[in-house]
Amino acid sequence: MKAKLTAFAVTTALVAPAAIAEEMTIVSWGGAYSKSQQLAYHEPYTAKTGITIINDDSSAEAVAKIRAMNEAGNVTWDVVDVVASDAMRLCDEGLAEELDHDAVLAAAPDGTPASEDFGDLIVSDCFVPQIVYSTTFGYRTDMVGDTPPTSVCDIFDLEKYPGKRSLQKRPIDNMEWALYCDGVAKEDIYDVLGTPEGVERGLAKLDTIKDSVVWWTAGAETPQLLADGEVVMGSTFNGRLFSAIAEQNQPIGMLWDMQSFDLDGWIIPAGLSEERKQRALDYLYFATDTQRLADQAKYISYGPARKSSAPLVGKHASLGIDMAPHMPTDPANAGNVHIYDYEWWADNRDDLDAKFQAWLAK
């Protein structure tokens, strides 16, 4: 496996020219998400500067690939879209540039400095937040009878909602939901989860539905499973559910209770030449200003990371519906949310993952 990565890095090192004149490679997740970035950021930026942007849909393996490129001494990516936890990991490993947010990013139109406009969403020195998304639940409206689920704990209620449910194949979020539904107060979740007993308690709660769970690894799986009627309810990213409901008219409803907020944003890989780094910073300055972030919400139902962008969110570009009610940050949706603790997971992820996988394999 590693051998392959290194070989890959070595080959790219041999083949790629050292500096590409008026091009930059931007890495993202692909699909509708990349398309929204293309429309909201890339095309205006190319129109303004003439710099060609090459899209690379490798964000899912971004951390490993950046590390391999870094070891091979040839980083071919300029700007990379990653989730916050990956940004922290890259920052910890010295694989992403640390940034002075106020110096390199635009202030809000009213003059508020960027660090305040983004606020505590700047979870790492290397990270420029872009959107707020959530991992939340969708359910089949035609399979839940007259009483659609209203609480995240309905996931654990096999009597009321028989059938399969899909959950992401990782401990993050699932463990928190399990403890919450086992009666742990929201503010105590991470304290409990930090103890061996807490882990056992969470897994025991998950055990009650283990046989009815379909575990997913790609965000597209739950919408498909819901559409096929394979599962009654399942977690996924809220934007995926939005497109299944609003764009594909599937009989799916949203369950926002205890949605797990997460962040996605940009990093600049460490080890770029000064010229490329400046160009990457120029792109970031452009793409993360108040108006651009609000523009992206025309194409996908993820909330802009700047406070100043929220009032500018308008209608869906083609469907013409108001986007605000579909945002995870909308007050109607954000009544009971789960804020996931990046620092805690950075420390405990490997350990908990080992236990979670051992539990899965049992």
Next chain:
Amino acid sequence: MSDTTQSGPVLAADGTPLKRSLHRALRIQKLRALMLIAPLLAFVLLTFIVPIGQMLFRSVENDIVANTLPKTVIALQDWDAASGQAPDEAVFAALAADLYVASNEKTHTRVGSRLNYETPGISSLFRKAGRKAKKWDVENDGPFKEQFIKIDDGWADPDVWRTIQTYSPKYTNGYFLNAADMQKGADGAEIRPESERIYITLFKRTLIMSLIITGACIVLAYPVAWILANLPSAKANLLMILVLLPFWTSLLVRTSAWKVMLQQQGVINDTLVWLGLVADDARLVMINNQLGTIIAMTHILLPFMILPMYSVMQTINPSYLRAAKSMGATNWTAFWRVYFPLSVPGIGAGSILVFILAIGYYITPELVGGTKGVFISNRIAFHISTSLNWGLAAALGTILLAVVLILYWAYDKIVGIDNVKLG
């Protein structure tokens, strides 16, 4: 006759020993041959041998701790982990000095990530302490013990220090222990608690399921290869295209197609329900489990079994079967005593191919394997791309490589590798 009595080396016409003369004559030929294969040799070396060597090396490499915290490692040598107490000021001062350098070079978080694999929480200890240490004056800001503990009381935990001490050598067997569901405890290697054991289970499962897949491939491929080998070549070529067709379709597409077929609301279940063979509320579970993995992987790997079988069967002269029948053997006896043994090299080659491919598969098990149908490679992929624990991934990969080599050796002993024919 005189030759037999002559002793000493045989001489060439010019008096040099014949052996040397021959050697010289052959050397130029050998050099020329070597030049011809040099590009390939370099390619194989660069893209195959070197990466594998690197992987083997990475599974024991651990110089990051000693390189980043050189003073701390030395100061910590005298500390007794069994004391149950955090080390004294001298060690903290050394750590402060190391961290000052490391945080300015932004390497402190790397060592934190490395040690966090062994003891959860160390990552943030280093991250937080590094932020402060950047601005310290190492000569005058002491004493440091209090300050560290104030930043995070984790620094007072002797477990943290024991981890640093355990992983200070430049080489470690820690990754291999981890890969064998063990860990370095206070008293050396110990087995992990049951709730954390997973790799042995996965290794076993990978081997057993790969064997089942190989067996299924043999059973399905044999008749197909037989038909291919016995049809007139025009028809055989057409069928061969059908066999090869899956190769031209993306692996993901084929795997997804199996999802559509096998899921509970899928084609097979729908058909069975429609036929009344299965009740609507008792649809068969054929995916997201071991069965799903076996079906999908058997399908994907089938051509690798058919092709070597076909190429071997093609060389079996039909007159062997005729001869057997002329001697009184029934169709079955002729097949079983004559044709089958002659086709074994094809089965052997196909089995080795399929088994080795199966053992390293991870995309298909990930998509259709659920929890019980995933392979060890899925964990290797996870550690490569998600947890970034490349040392552990390398150790797992090395073990997998060793297992394959051992099985290959065993196969050679039992069946004989000269009994394998790829074409």
Next chain:
Amino acid sequence: MADADTSNAFVEFERVQKSYDGETLVVKDLNLTMPKGEFLTMLGPSGSGKTTCLMMLAGFETATHGDIRLGGTSINNIPPHKRGIGMVFQNYALFPHMTIAENLSFPLEVRKLGKSEREAKVKRALDMVEMGAFGGRRPAQLSGGQQQRVALARALVFEPELVLMDEPLGALDKQLREKMQFEITNLAHELGITTVYVTHDQTEALTMSDRVAVFDDGRIQQLDPPDTLYEEPKNSFVAQFIGENNTLEGVVKEINNGLALVQLDDGELIDCQPVHESVKPGARTRVSIRPERVEYNKDRLKEGVHTLKAEVKEFIYMGDIFRTRLNVAGNDEFIIKTRNAPDVDRLQPGQQIEIGWLPEDCRALDA
């Protein structure tokens, strides 16, 4: 006569036809009767249908029409493994994964013979072909001749009454082939086995067989003992195919006292024996004369024999004989053979001579 034939018959082909594609016949109306113990060779060029006949007899091909009988019973619907016919294949078909002894033991095993009986029979069969020391070897470790012997032993080990051989000596060099020809014939006669032997080598056919069936175009052209076949070919195909032969073409003028007067294309007249039914006054004919029956020494020619003028084209010294190529009646390829004896002249190219032969050595055949 007919009664005696059928009572004696062991292998019979009656009006057998075979077609693979439903459009052309590979075997056309084949009739053949073989008594027990006979060594019969099917001889013919490739594609003449001889191998197909053998395969029908063995059971690997089915006759499209007609009846094949073995010992009086029709075997059309009996599968090959129940026919009890021994067979030696062109490539020997020794099982490469078995030792020589195992190969020989195979037909005995499928007949469920006991171990000691098997071993005794295998030993006897191997000794018979002088391969007793090789039982533990694999076929690949043997030379071609040795494999050939083993294949023979394997076909005989279960004591079949009928043995089929499909060009079994084709892969051997000349010397070995001659030796094996001799051994096979001896063995077949010693054991009293009925043998059907297929070959395209006429020397092999002549030296080994009791009778030879010459195949061409899906039919038996002539079925006779070797000497008859050579000396009295019934048509020009057989004359050409068996041994060396000189051909002259012409028109039959008249038939008198059992002799046909043939006018060759250059106008010369010769006397011949009318053999073929088509030889009638006015019909075209091909005249066949064996090279060793041509005489050019005037002293030895009988009186009254027609002679022809000939020009020597080439003289070849072959040790025991001289082979001389002549131009006779416009034919450049006329060969004569003479014994190397003290009283025989060596002809020189360009020399003009006169040649002649006895009328009974000159056979008028179909055109």
